Amino acid sequence: MRRALSPNESHDSIFNIELDKLYRKGYRNILIDVDNTIIPWNADSVSVRLREWLGKCRNLGFTICLFSNNKSSRINRLATELKVLAVPKGGKPLKAAFRRALRHINGNPQNTIMIGDQIFTDIWGGNIMGLYTILVNPISTREFWGTKLNRFLEKKLAGRGEPG
Numbered sequence: 001m002r003r004a005l006s007p008n009e010s011h012d013s014i015f016n017i018e019l020d021k022l023y024r025k026g027y028r029n030i031l032i033d034v035d036n037t038i039i040p041w042n043a044d045s046v047s048v049r050l051r052e053w054l055g056k057c058r059n060l061g062f063t064i065c066l067f068s069n070n071k072s073s074r075i076n077r078l079a080t081e082l083k084v085l086a087v088p089k090g091g092k093p094l095k096a097a098f099r100r101a102l103r104h105i106n107g108n109p110q111n112t113i114m115i116g117d118q119i120f121t122d123i124w125g126g127n128i129m130g131l132y133t134i135l136v137n138p139i140s141t142r143e144f145w146g147t148k149l150n151r152f153l154e155k156k157l158a159g160r161g162e163p164g
């Protein structure tokens with residue numbers, strides 16, 4: 001169980017990810033969660049730092065796609081603003097959802113990375129699909145009530161926050 005819930009890498013934030021190393025390893029696509037991974041939950045403001053980070057991803061040659069369970073209007077608006085692809089109302093962690101996202105970006109499990117802040121949606125689903133998974137700490141503690149429940153389970157079942 002724990003292995004299915006363990007990310008390949010974990011970082012404090014997306015800004016600590018070694019993008020060039022991942023590109024050299026052959027990864028070409030990034031599926032990235034939105035709420036609490038790149039912006040605070042349900043926020044719409046985009047930081048300069050995030051724009052620069054996305055620019056860096058693009059310059060390296062990555063295709064980026066927002067992959068969120070949140071509603072279409074908001075995620076699509078963000079994607080347009082950030083000039084990236086989007087798969088809203090994703091249905092993570094279901095395999096069908098990840099397949100749909102891979103089709104959307106024309107990617108495959110061997111060349112695609114999943115980045116997110118939640119073990120039971122982003123990481124578990126990514127692992128089931130065979131993607132390279134990266135867990136980051138949530139940006140803020142403000143969250144959807146369902147997420148709060150998941151956090152409790154992350155601690156209990158996945159040992160998140162435990163040393164080592």
Ligand SMILES: [Mg+2]
Nearest residue numbers: 033035036117
């Ligand atoms: Mg999230």
